[in-house]
Amino acid sequence: NSEGWHLRPRIDKSALEKYAEGLIVTSSCLSGEIPKMLLKEQTAEAYKTARWYQDVFGPENFYLEIQEHHGTFDDGQPSPQGKLNQMLYQMHKEMHIPMVATNDLHYVDANDADSHDVLLCVQTGKQLDSPKRMKFDSHEYYLKGPEEMARLFPELPDALMNSVRIAEQCSVDPLAYKAKLPTYVIPPDYHSQGEYLYALCLQGVRERFGEMTESVQKQLDYEFNMIVEKGFAPYFLIEWDFVNYARSRGIRCSARGSAAGSLLAYSLGITNIDPLRYQLPFERFFNTERADMPDIDMDFPDDRREEVIEYVAHKYGEDCVAQMVTFNTMAAKASVKDVARVMGEQEIGDRITRLIPAGPNVTLQKSLDNVKELNDLYKESKVAQEIIDQALKLEGAVRTTGVHAAGVIIANEPLDHFVPLQLRDPKDPSKGRITQYEQAHLEELGLIKFDFLGLSNLTILDNTLKYIKVTRDEEVVLEKVPLDEVPGDDEQNAKRQKAFDLLASGETTGIFQLEGAKMTEYIKQLKPTCIEDIMAMIALYRPGPMDSIPDFIDAKHGRKRIRYLDPRLEEWLAESYGVIVYQDQVLFTGVNLAGFSWGKVNKFRKALSKKKMDEVEGYKGDFIEGCVKNGVKRDIAEQLFTLILPFGGYGFNKAHAASYAVVAFYTAYLKGNYTAEFMAATMTTEAADAKKIANAIAECKRMGVEVHGPDVSKSDKGFTVEEGGVRFGLLAIKGIGEGPISEIVRARAEGGSFKSLADFCTRVDPKFVGKGAIETLIKVGAMDSLGKRHHLLASVDTAMKWG
Numbered sequence: 001n002s003e004g005w006h007l008r009p010r011i012d013k014s015a016l017e018k019y020a021e022g023l024i025v026t027s028s029c030l031s032g033e034i035p036k037m038l039l040k041e042q043t044a045e046a047y048k049t050a051r052w053y054q055d056v057f058g059p060e061n062f063y064l065e066i067q068e069h070h071g072t073f074d075d076g077q078p079s080p081q082g083k084l085n086q087m088l089y090q091m092h093k094e095m096h097i098p099m100v101a102t103n104d105l106h107y108v109d110a111n112d113a114d115s116h117d118v119l120l121c122v123q124t125g126k127q128l129d130s131p132k133r134m135k136f137d138s139h140e141y142y143l144k145g146p147e148e149m150a151r152l153f154p155e156l157p158d159a160l161m162n163s164v165r166i167a168e169q170c171s172v173d174p175l176a177y178k179a180k181l182p183t184y185v186i187p188p189d190y191h192s193q194g195e196y197l198y199a200l201c202l203q204g205v206r207e208r209f210g211e212m213t214e215s216v217q218k219q220l221d222y223e224f225n226m227i228v229e230k231g232f233a234p235y236f237l238i239e240w241d242f243v244n245y246a247r248s249r250g251i252r253c254s255a256r257g258s259a260a261g262s263l264l265a266y267s268l269g270i271t272n273i274d275p276l277r278y279q280l281p282f283e284r285f286f287n288t289e290r291a292d293m294p295d296i297d298m299d300f301p302d303d304r305r306e307e308v309i310e311y312v313a314h315k316y317g318e319d320c321v322a323q324m325v326t327f328n329t330m331a332a333k334a335s336v337k338d339v340a341r342v343m344g345e346q347e348i349g350d351r352i353t354r355l356i357p358a359g360p361n362v363t364l365q366k367s368l369d370n371v372k373e374l375n376d377l378y379k380e381s382k383v384a385q386e387i388i389d390q391a392l393k394l395e396g397a398v399r400t401t402g403v404h405a406a407g408v409i410i411a412n413e414p415l416d417h418f419v420p421l422q423l424r425d426p427k428d429p430s431k432g433r434i435t436q437y438e439q440a441h442l443e444e445l446g447l448i449k450f451d452f453l454g455l456s457n458l459t460i461l462d463n464t465l466k467y468i469k470v471t472r473d474e475e476v477v478l479e480k481v482p483l484d485e486v487p488g489d490d491e492q493n494a495k496r497q498k499a500f501d502l503l504a505s506g507e508t509t510g511i512f513q514l515e516g517a518k519m520t521e522y523i524k525q526l527k528p529t530c531i532e533d534i535m536a537m538i539a540l541y542r543p544g545p546m547d548s549i550p551d552f553i554d555a556k557h558g559r560k561r562i563r564y565l566d567p568r569l570e571e572w573l574a575e576s577y578g579v580i581v582y583q584d585q586v587l588f589t590g591v592n593l594a595g596f597s598w599g600k601v602n603k604f605r606k607a608l609s610k611k612k613m614d615e616v617e618g619y620k621g622d623f624i625e626g627c628v629k630n631g632v633k634r635d636i637a638e639q640l641f642t643l644i645l646p647f648g649g650y651g652f653n654k655a656h657a658a659s660y661a662v663v664a665f666y667t668a669y670l671k672g673n674y675t676a677e678f679m680a681a682t683m684t685t686e687a688a689d690a691k692k693i694a695n696a697i698a699e700c701k702r703m704g705v706e707v708h709g710p711d712v713s714k715s716d717k718g719f720t721v722e723e724g725g726v727r728f729g730l731l732a733i734k735g736i737g738e739g740p741i742s743e744i745v746r747a748r749a750e751g752g753s754f755k756s757l758a759d760f761c762t763r764v765d766p767k768f769v770g771k772g773a774i775e776t777l778i779k780v781g782a783m784d785s786l787g788k789r790h791h792l793l794a795s796v797d798t799a800m801k802w803g
Contacts (some may be wrong), residue, residue, distance in 0.1 A: 009420075012178055013052075024166055026063045027053075027088070029104050030081060034064075038087040039080055050095060053093040057727060063100040064088045065165070066159055068152045071137030072788050079137050081424050095773055099159040100166065102148055106141040108165045110560040113139035115393045123341040123400070125461060128342055161621075180412045182316050184237040198224055200240060208274070215276065216263065223264040234411045235448070238410065239296055240268045242450075245311050251304045251471030253460045253662065259296040260655035273658045274478060278535075279572070280655045281584055281598075289437055289599025297406065301462055302454030308410055309452055313432060319414040322421055322433045324404035324442065324449065332356050332364040333393040334399070343390075350463040364395050403434055409442060418445045455684050456661060457512045463681035463718075464670045471677060471721045478666045483531045498672040499665060503528055509699045512664045515537050526553050532575045535654070535661040539581045544650030552579045566632055568593065582654035583609075593640070596624035608645065616645070620757060676705050680726045684718030688730040689786035700726060708780040712760065713753035717741055735776045743768035747764065757786050757799040771796060 016025075027034045027050075037046035053062040066088055071079030092099045092278055107116045117128070117135060126133040131448030144152075146160075153159055190196040201220060227233060245251045247269065259265050262281035275282065286294050300308055304420040313321040330338065333353045340349020355374040356367045367374055368388065377384045403424060415421060420436040423429055435442060439449060461478065468474050485493050504527040508514045514523060514534070519541055528534050531778075533556070540549050552561035562572050562578035572588045580586065583605055591599035604623075607615040620641055627637035652718065671678040679700050686692040700707050706725035709713075710733055715724065717727040717738070730741045747763040754760040759775070760783070777783050778792045786792060 017056050023057060024061045024063070024169060025053055026065045026100060026102065028065060029067060030066075030079070030084065033335070034091075035084050035088075038091075039084060039649045047091065047095065050091060050097060054095075054097065062097060063162060064092055064097050065102045066099050066153065066156065067102055067104060067139045069104065069140040071140075073137055074132075078312075089444055090641075092561050096163055099154060099156065100162040101153045101159040103144045103149065103162065104141045106136070108143045110139065110142045111391070112142065115390060116141075117388055118339060118342050118394065119397065122338045123138075126342075127344050129344065134578060145695070147414060150505070155670060173786060175444055177417070178445060179418050179448075181234045181448055182238060182410050182412045184234045184241065184318065186237070193237060194224075194753050197228075197237055197240075198232045200237075201264055201267045204269060204301045207269075208267055219263045219276065219282070220267065223262060223286075226286065227264065230288070235294060236264065236268065236270075239265075239450070242308055242312050242552075243268075243270050243298065246304075246308050249307065250462075251307060252301055252462050253308075254299045254458065254659060255296055256299055256453075256656055257295070257296070257297045258407050258653055258655045265296070266745060267297055270298075271659070273655065273662060275655070278532075278654065278658045279575075281587060282586055283598035284587060284602070284653070284655065287598040287602065289597065292443075295449075295451070297451040299453045299455040299458055301459035302456045303459050305452055306456040309432070312408065312410060313452075316410050317414070318432070319416070320411045322409050322415050322435050323424060324407035324409060324439055325422075325434045325436055326402040326404050326719050327398045327438065328400045328402050330394055330399050332362050332367060332391075334397060335364065335395040335397075336387060339387050339390045339394065341649045343383075345383055346386060348381065349387060352377065352384060352387060354615040364392055376488050381748075387664065388493060398542070401434075404439070406453040407433060407439060407449045408452050410450055411447055415447075416448060419727070420503040447687050455665065460510075460678070460685050461663075461666055461670065461682055463665065464674060464678045467677035467680055468674050472674075476670075476674075478669075481666070481669060483662070483665065495669065497672050499668040500528055502672040503534075507671070507703070509695065510678070511668065512667045513660050513665055522549055522553070526556065529659055531658075531665055534664050535657040536576050536579075536581050536659050538664065539652030539654070539657040540579075542652070542724050543652065544646065545581065545652070548579050548581075551583070552577055555579065565643065566593065580644060580651065582652040582657065583651040589640070589644060590623065593630050593632060595630060596622070596626065644699050675703055676721045676724055676726055678720040679703075680721050683730055683732070687718065687729055690732075690734065693732055705726060710777075710780055711785055712744055712782050713748065713785055715743060715782065730782070733776065733780055733782065736773050740769045740773040757783065757792055757795055758802045760786065761799040762802050766800065771800060 016023075026608045029035065030039075030245060034049055035047050035768060037043075037049065050062070052065075065086050068081060068085070071081060087101065107113065113136075113770065120126075120136075121128055121130075122136060124134055143425060149160055149163075168353065184193060186193055190199065201224065202212070205216060205220065209216055218594070227236060243253055255265065255273075256270040260278075261275045261282050261284050262271065263275050263282065265271045273280070282654045309323070315611065329596065333356050336349055336352050336356070337346075340346050340352070343349075352374065355371050355377065356362065356364065368378060369375070378388055379385075394579070409415065411418065415433075415435065419442065421433045423430040423431070423438055424434050435447075437445075442449065449770075465478070467475055468476055482492060482496065482614040485496065503511070503523050506524045508516075508520045508523055514520070514537070519537070522541065526533060526537060528537070536552060537549075540546060540552060551560060555562050564578060566571060569589065572585045576585070586608070587598075587601050587605060590596040590604060593596060594601075596604065604619045607619070623641050624634065624637045627640065628634050632640070667678075679696060683693055683696045686696065697707050708722055708725055708727045710728040710730055712730075715727055717728045717729055717731045719732070720727045730736070730744065731738065743764050747760075747765075751763055754763070757774075774796055775793060778789055778796070781789070783789075783792055
């Protein structure tokens with residue numbers, strides 16, 4: 001339903017005729033074509049229509065539906081269903097059309113009738129007592145059992161049995177025809193996709209490493225052979241293609257997650273993390289025992305993500321690309337608010353919602369059980385009880401649909417062959433379409449998801465680099481900024497050290513993943529000196545592992561002796577000072593000491609992550625026996641298993657931590673060495689959030705960066721760097737939209753600075769810049785260069801006459 005009448009699902013007779021083969025058709029409820037004609041006494045037309053259905057679908061495939069819901073309208077008049085049933089029976093006898101007894105189904109259980117009525121009011125914006133609102137004429141629109149249907153139509157046994165006959169004739173397998181990966185067209189010089197993929201990898205190795213080494217060759221061939229053998233070469237070519245497009249257009253991109261463990265992905269430029277340097281296991285991302293498709297999460301600047309999605313849609317076809325739907329369900333507070341509004345009891349609804357705790361995973365039942373005041377209100381107030389009882393039924397129901405934050409489906413043929421689609425924006429078809437199935441069902445159909453995430457921190461990095469180029473004429477390429485000290489390059493080493501000094505001093509505001517009071521406190525205690533320290537802090541700063549942060553800090557500074565249960569553990573735990581930080585360390589232990597395969601150890605990790613302790617216990621015997629076989633003493637093996645239990649569940653994906661840590665280092669590097677440019681970029685990105693702007697201004701003052709106020713003759717749309725300070729951007733002024741500001745910037749670009757209020761009003765188009773906008777600009781000081789504020793405010797009407 002992405003075109004046509006009101007964008008609602010519908011089908012016309014020409015389409016029915018075209019696809020008639022194999023279909024069984026029934027005549028529908030009171031609102032159907034034939035029932036409407038019969039009730040309007042258009043008998044000849046109704047019979048003619050019935051013949052058309054018989055001719056098109058075959059007399060054995062068209063049925064007349066007979067129903068009974070015992071409906072009564074608001075005025076007390078009975079539903080015309082009984083009268084219609086007599087007419088349908090007459091048609092059945094005269095035309096020999098089989099009948100089928102059915103019941104309109106709008107909710108499953110009879111007890112859900114009231115909840116359905118409430119949802120109708122939510123949908124239509126009405127209250128239960130609203131006159132002439134949309135509602136059903138009875139409470140019988142539920143899934144009735146065989147006995148109930150038999151009681152309704154005891155005299156029509158064939159009509160009852162026909163529902164069974166129809167069911168027995170139906171055979172639908174939605175998974176019979178599955179999608180495949182899109183075909184990636186390779187240059188004619190190459191014989192296969194694998195050959196082309198390998199050539200791209202070799203080219204990338206030269207760019208990344210300068211020359212091919214034995215260790216790089218061995219790992220690359222290992223990964224390449226596994227990927228080609230599993231038939232996933234097209235997947236990596238598609239990923240490489242849109243990443244390559246993004247970089248060629250100056251769009252920064254960065255992969256996160258376990259994909260950073262792939263040397264092949266690194267050589268293709270898909271990831272920016274060298275997996276050999278960080279000991280990232282490829283098998284965490286991909287192994288021969290894994291049945292599903294690899295999954296690469298790509299981050300793009302949030303203001304340029306759409307460009308890459310548009311490129312993909314253009315390359316593979318608009319009809320083969322769509323974003324994914326999400327279903328937004330009613331949470332505890334929302335369900336109470338909706339029910340209270342529908343009942344006209346907003347005041348008591350507000351009282352209830354104030355008593356429901358905030359935060360994730362909050363349910364109404366848990367709140368009722370744990371919040372005494374809420375429980376007391378439920379017991380004391382009949383109205384509160386009605387609201388809560390109804391809200392409990394509606395909680396979790398789908399209220400609206402949304403668009404998945406990242407997922408984009410790319411198929412080998414038009415998506416409507418597999419999944420229903422809808423327009424992302426009904427008012428603007430050019431914005432593409434979204435699927436109407438969620439991710440799990442799309443995977444069942446063989447459809448492949450590619451993740452395009454928008455990350456504001458990448459936007460900040462890009463804008464900072466642009467400001468550096470403008471203000472200092474310096475070209476900074478972050479990917480070439482060394483993460484380690486460079487022997488003999490004192491200038492670069494000093495810049496690198498400045499980033500770590502910034503973190504050690506607690507200046508973490510605006511630093512990716514390292515903001516927040518408690519994190520800042522830990523970072524100051526840690527005094528990081530290398531990228532691995534940042535990785536570990538990102539991994540540890542979460543519930544569970546956070547308890548190990550003091551041990552980690554003490555071990556780094558030599559206040560705690562580092563001990564290993566087995567000397568071989570040092571190879572994987574030395575970088576984190578003997579503390580288990582990453583899931584990968586558990587994986588390496590399982591493979592190298594317990595003798596698990598990569599497939600088995602990944603299943604073990606998943607069981608730990610999901611806290612399926614009965615499943616975890618099933619691995620214990622194999623783990624201990626494997627360790628003993630590899631020379632570990634039995635009591636040490638048991639201690640080791642006990643040690644990794646909590647960290648296997650809580651431990652962070654090391655590749656994820658490495659990806660985040662590099663971005664965190666880049667932000668610290670820019671903030672420490674190019675403070676004004678970094679703060680201007682940060683404030684431009686956060687211009688719509690007044691609280692964040694206020695915090696950023698305070699941060700500028702603390703760091704000795706002057707913030708110049710807004711000025712119609714000097715300010716741009718966003719924040720800019722001016723004489724070592726930051727000039728306030730016009731877009732951050734509340735109450736003025738982009739239209740007036742674009743017009744002001746245009747007029748200034750054409751005629752230079754404004755000389756007076758009259759000059760301003762003469763040069764800007766009053767259609768865009770009205771009196772309200774001018775007064776706002778004066779009040780915030782953006783026209784202080786043109787005169788005193790009270791004089792300017794008094795002169796607005798006169799000045800506008802000049803315009």
